[in-house]
Amino acid sequence: MQEKKPNVWKSVTLGVAVLLGVLVYAYGAEVTRVNLSELQSERRQESLVRVLRAIFRPDLIEYDQVLEPRVAPIYVPCPAGGLPGDMSVSQDGSHITVTPACGAPGDVVHVQGFNFAPNVEGPLRFVPGSDPENPVALGQLIANTDAQGNFSMDFTLPNRESEDVQYIRVTMRQNEGLPYFTQNARDTWDRIVETVFMALLATTIGTILAIPISFTAARNLMRPVRSPIASIALNILGWAAGIYLAYQLTLWIGDFTRSYVTVLPLALASAVLIPIIANLAIRWAIPVEDEVNPPLALRVTRGAVIFAVIVLGIYAFYALAGAMSSLGPQLAARFSGVAFLGNFLFRMGQILTLLVPTIAALLGGGALGGMLARIGQQATERLPNGAVKTMNLVLGGLVGAVIFGLLGSAAEWLYQIGNPVSTLWIPAAVGAAGGVLLALLTQPKDTLPVGTALYFVIRTILNALRSIEALVMAIVFVIAVGIGPFAGMMALALHTVVSLAKLYSEQVESIADGPMEAVQATGANRLQTIIYAVVPQIIPPYIAYTLYRWDINVRMSTIIGFVGGGGIGFLLQQNINLLNYRGASTQMVAIAIVVATLDYISSVVRERYT
Amino acid sequence: MLQIRNLTKVYDSGVVALDDVSFDIPDGQFLAVIGLSGSGKSTLLRCINRLIEPTSGQILWDGVDLVSLSPEEMRRMRRKIGMIFQHFNLVNRSRVLTNVLAGRLGYLNPAFSLINHFPKEDIQKAILQLERVGIADKANVRADELSGGQQQRVGIARALMQDPSILLADEPVASLDPVLAHSIMKYLELINQEDKVTVICSLHFLDLVHRYSDYVVALNQGKLVFEGGPKKINDAKFKEIYGKDAERVG
Numbered sequence: 001m002q003e004k005k006p007n008v009w010k011s012v013t014l015g016v017a018v019l020l021g022v023l024v025y026a027y028g029a030e031v032t033r034v035n036l037s038e039l040q041s042e043r044r045q046e047s048l049v050r051v052l053r054a055i056f057r058p059d060l061i062e063y064d065q066v067l068e069p070r071v072a073p074i075y076v077p078c079p080a081g082g083l084p085g086d087m088s089v090s091q092d093g094s095h096i097t098v099t100p101a102c103g104a105p106g107d108v109v110h111v112q113g114f115n116f117a118p119n120v121e122g123p124l125r126f127v128p129g130s131d132p133e134n135p136v137a138l139g140q141l142i143a144n145t146d147a148q149g150n151f152s153m154d155f156t157l158p159n160r161e162s163e164d165v166q167y168i169r170v171t172m173r174q175n176e177g178l179p180y181f182t183q184n185a186r187d188t189w190d191r192i193v194e195t196v197f198m199a200l201l202a203t204t205i206g207t208i209l210a211i212p213i214s215f216t217a218a219r220n221l222m223r224p225v226r227s228p229i230a231s232i233a234l235n236i237l238g239w240a241a242g243i244y245l246a247y248q249l250t251l252w253i254g255d256f257t258r259s260y261v262t263v264l265p266l267a268l269a270s271a272v273l274i275p276i277i278a279n280l281a282i283r284w285a286i287p288v289e290d291e292v293n294p295p296l297a298l299r300v301t302r303g304a305v306i307f308a309v310i311v312l313g314i315y316a317f318y319a320l321a322g323a324m325s326s327l328g329p330q331l332a333a334r335f336s337g338v339a340f341l342g343n344f345l346f347r348m349g350q351i352l353t354l355l356v357p358t359i360a361a362l363l364g365g366g367a368l369g370g371m372l373a374r375i376g377q378q379a380t381e382r383l384p385n386g387a388v389k390t391m392n393l394v395l396g397g398l399v400g401a402v403i404f405g406l407l408g409s410a411a412e413w414l415y416q417i418g419n420p421v422s423t424l425w426i427p428a429a430v431g432a433a434g435g436v437l438l439a440l441l442t443q444p445k446d447t448l449p450v451g452t453a454l455y456f457v458i459r460t461i462l463n464a465l466r467s468i469e470a471l472v473m474a475i476v477f478v479i480a481v482g483i484g485p486f487a488g489m490m491a492l493a494l495h496t497v498v499s500l501a502k503l504y505s506e507q508v509e510s511i512a513d514g515p516m517e518a519v520q521a522t523g524a525n526r527l528q529t530i531i532y533a534v535v536p537q538i539i540p541p542y543i544a545y546t547l548y549r550w551d552i553n554v555r556m557s558t559i560i561g562f563v564g565g566g567g568i569g570f571l572l573q574q575n576i577n578l579l580n581y582r583g584a585s586t587q588m589v590a591i592a593i594v595v596a597t598l599d600y601i602s603s604v605v606r607e608r609y610t
Numbered sequence: 611m612l613q614i615r616n617l618t619k620v621y622d623s624g625v626v627a628l629d630d631v632s633f634d635i636p637d638g639q640f641l642a643v644i645g646l647s648g649s650g651k652s653t654l655l656r657c658i659n660r661l662i663e664p665t666s667g668q669i670l671w672d673g674v675d676l677v678s679l680s681p682e683e684m685r686r687m688r689r690k691i692g693m694i695f696q697h698f699n700l701v702n703r704s705r706v707l708t709n710v711l712a713g714r715l716g717y718l719n720p721a722f723s724l725i726n727h728f729p730k731e732d733i734q735k736a737i738l739q740l741e742r743v744g745i746a747d748k749a750n751v752r753a754d755e756l757s758g759g760q761q762q763r764v765g766i767a768r769a770l771m772q773d774p775s776i777l778l779a780d781e782p783v784a785s786l787d788p789v790l791a792h793s794i795m796k797y798l799e800l801i802n803q804e805d806k807v808t809v810i811c812s813l814h815f816l817d818l819v820h821r822y823s824d825y826v827v828a829l830n831q832g833k834l835v836f837e838g839g840p841k842k843i844n845d846a847k848f849k850e851i852y853g854k855d856a857e858r859v860g
Contacts, residue, residue, distance in 0.1 A: 286719060286721050286722075287719055288718060288719055288722055288727075288729050289717060289718065289719065289729075290686075290716065290717055290718055290719050290720075377680070377682075378680075381680045514695065514697055514698075514699035515699050515700065515701040515702075517661055517695070517699060518693065518695060518699035518700070518712075518765075518768070519701075519712050519715065520661065520688075521659055521661055521688060521691070521692075521693040521778075522688065522689070522692075522693075522712060522713045522714075522715055522716050522768070522769075522771075522772055523685050523686065523687075523688035523689035523715065523716020523717075523772065524685075524712070524715035524716055524723075525685060525715075525720050527720045527723060527724070528715045528718075528720050528723045531723050531724065531726070532701065532704070532708070532712045532715065532723065533701055533712075536701045536702075536703045536704045537701065537702075537703065539703065540703075
C-alpha cells in the first residue's frame with residue numbers, strides 16, 4: 001500500500017497534465033479558427049485549382065502569335081420567317097460551320113472547324129450584336145484542332161436574343177518564331193538582381209559592425225574587465241569629450257579644406273602622399289617594442305606627431321572623398337558602358353564625406369577615453385587611499401551628473417517637455433548623488449565589474465532590437481530614406497547587426513579557454529589575447545553564420561518589398577494583388593532558385609573553411 | 611629566489627584550493643609539485659603568474675611581491691614567467707610559427723598586433739626555438755595537425771620565446787604516453803640546466819619526479835604535506851601524501 005500512494009498521485013498528475021494539454025490545443029484550434037470544411041467547399045476548391053494551375057505555369061516565356069479569327073452567322077432565336085438565304089460561309093481555306101444555324105437560348109448547336117493548322121487551339125465564343133469583330137464575346141470553351149486541322153464541338157447558346165444576325169467566332173492562335181522572355185520575366189530578373197545585391201550589401205555592412213559588437217557582448221571576454229571608479233569615470237568623460245572634440249575638429253578640417261578637395265590634382269596628390277608620410281611618422285611614433293617607461297619628452301613628442309598625423313589623415317580622407325566625388329561623374333560620362341563604376345566612385349566619395357566625422361568621433365572618443373582611463377588607473381594605484389577616495393567622490397559625482405544629464409536631454413528631445421529644471425538639473429543632481437554614493441560605499445581602490453555591466457547593457461539592447469522584425473524596421477527606413485531598395489537594405493543591415501552580434505558573441509563564449517590562458521600567460525595584453533587566441537578560433541563559425549545570414553537576408557529581402565523596401569517583393573505583391581498568379585509564380589520560382597543556389601554555395605564554402 | 615608565503619586560495623564556490631602554503635624556490639631549481647588530482651597543484655602554479663588571483667599571502671620574487679602588483683605591472687612580470695600546459699593550449703587553427711611567436715607578444719607594442727606584425731628578429735628567434743625542440747620543419751603547419759608530443763614541444767618553444775627566468779609546467783606530460791613523456795621532460799631538464807631557468811613542474815608519476823627533480827613539494831587538499839629531496843619520499847611518506855589506500859605505480 002505504501003508504494004501505491006505515490007503512483008496514484010502520479011496518475012492524477014498525468015491526468016491533469018493531459019487535460020491541460022487538451023485544453024490548450026482546443027483553445028488554440030478555436031482562436032486559429034481551424035476549419036477544414038471550408039477547404040472542402042466547391043467554390044474554394046475551384047479557386048485553389050485555378051491558382052495552383054497558374055502557379056505551375058509561370059509567366060516566363062512567350063511567342064509571337066498569329067491570330068486566325070473565323071466566324072459563322074447564327075440567329076438566336078430562329079427568325080419567324082425562316083433563315084435568310086445567304087448564310088453561306090466561304091468554303092476556301094479555314095472556316096467553321098454551325099448546325100443548325102439558329103436556336104433558342106440554351107439550345108446546343110454543333111460547331112465544326114476545317115482546314116486550320118494542326119494541333120492549335122483558340123477560344124470558341126458567341127459574339128453578340130451584329131459586328132463579327134465585336135471584342136465582347138461570351139463563353140469559356142477552347143477549341144483544339146486535331147492532326148488534320150479540324151475540330152468539332154458542341155456549343156450551348158447563351159441568353160442573348162436578337163432579331164439580327166449574330167456570330168459564333170473561333171480565334172485560332174498559332175505560335176510564330178522563337179520564344180522570348182515575357183516582360184514579367186525581364187522585370188523579375190531586374191528585381192531579383194536588386195534583391196541579391198540588397199542582401200549582399202546588408203550582410204556586408206551588418207557583419208563589419210557586428211564583429212566588434214560581438215566581443216563586447218561575450219560574457220567570457222567581458223567578465224574579467226574590472227576597473228576602479230576613477231578609471232571608469234574618466235573613461236566615460238573621455239569618451240564624451242573625445243566624441244565631441246573629434247567631431248568638431250573633423251568638421252572644422254572639412255570646412256577649412258572644402259575649397260581644396262574639389263581641385264582634382266591637388267586632392268589626388270594629397271590622397272596618395274599623405275598616407276606615405278603618415279606611415280613613416282607612425283613608424284617612428286609607435287615603437288615596435290613595448291617600452292616600460294619612455295621619457296616624458298619623448299612621449300609628448302610622439303603624441304604630438306600622432307595628433308598631426310591624425311589631422312593630416314582626416315584631411316587625406318576628405319581629399320580622397322573629394323577626388324572620388326569629382327572623378328566618378330567624369331568617368332561615368334566618358335565610359336558609359338561601365339557608368340555604374342563611376343557612379344559607385346561618386347557614391348563612395350559621398351559616403352566617405354558623411355562617415356569621416358562619425359568615425360573620427362568614435363575613434364577620438366576611444367582614444368581619449370582609453371588615455372584618461374589609464375591615467376585614472378595609475379592614479380588609483382599610486383595615490384594614497386585618502387586622495388583616491390576624494391578623487392572617486394569628485395569624479396563619481398561628475399560622471400553621474402553627466403550621464404543623467406545626457407539621459408534627461410534625450411528625454412527632453414523625445415518628449416519636448418520644455419522645462420530644463422526637470423529634464424536637466426534634477427537628473428544631473430540625482431546622477432551626481434548616485435555617483436557620490438557609489439564612491440562612498442566602495443573601498444577607494446576597489447574595482448567594479450564594468451565589463452559585466454556593459455555586457456548586460458549591450459545584450460539588452462541587442463535583444464530588444466532583434467525582436468523587431470526587419471519588415472517593421474523597413475517601414476521606419478522607408479520613412480527615413482524613401483521608398484526603394486536603399487530603405488530595405490538599411491533595415492536588413494540593422495537587423496543583421498543585432499542578430500549576428502548575438503550569434504557571434506555566443507560563438508565567442510563557447511571557445512576553448514586554454515589558448516586564451518596560454519597567450520595571457522605570455523604577458524600579452526587583452527587586445528593581443530583576443531587577436532591571437534580568440535580570433536583564430538571564431539573564424540569558421542563567423543564565416544558560417546555570415547553565409548547563413550546572407551541566406552536569411554536574401555529571403556527577407558524577397559518580402560521586404562511588400563512595405564516599399566525594394567527588391568522582388570514589390571513585383572510579387574503587385575502580381576498577387578492583380579490576381580496575376582502566373583506572374584507571381586515567376587517571382588516565386590526566381591526566389592526559390594536564388595535561395596537554393598545560395599544554400600548550395602554557402603554549404604560548399606562552409607565545408608572548406610572549417 | 612621565489613618565496614611563497616602563506617599563500618591561500620579560496621574559490622567563489624568555497625573550495626579551499628590552497629591553504630596557507632609557504633616554501634622557497636632558489637633560482638635554477640627543478641622543483642616537482644606532486645599530489646592527487648584536486649590537491650591544488652594547478653592552482654599553485656597559476657597563482658604564481660596570477661592567472662588565478664590568490665586570496666591572501668605573498669609571492670616574493672627577488673623581494674618583489676607579485677600579489678600586490680597592478681595588472682599592468684603583473685603583465686610585464688609575466689613575460690619572464692613561461693608556462694606550459696597539460697593540454698598544450700595551442701591555438702589549433704593557427705600555424706605553428708604563429709603559436710610560437712605568441713610567446714613574444716608581451717614584449718611588443720599591442721598596436722602592431724592589430725596588423726599581425728612581428729619583427730624579423732622575433733621570427734628568426736621563433737625558428738631557432740623550433741629547431742631547438744626538433745620541429746623546425748613543421749613551422750608552417752597548422753598546430754592541430756601535429757601529434758601530442760609535437761604540440762607540447764611547440765608549447766615549450768612558445769614559452770622559450772619569452773626568455774623566461776621561471777618556467778611553470780602544469781602536468782606537461784600527463785596527456786602523453788610514457789615514451790614521449792621522457793622526451794618532453796628531457797627538454798625541460800635541458801632548459802633548466804643550460805638556460806638556468808627555474809622549473810616548477812607538477813607531476814603525477816614518481817619515477818619522473820625521482821629522475822628529473824632537485825626538490826619536491828607535495829600538496830594534499832591544499833596543504834603542504836611534504837618538502838624535501840626526491841630521495842626522501844619513501845613508502846611512509848608516499849602514504850602520507852597520497853592517502854592510506856594509495857598504491858605506487860611506476
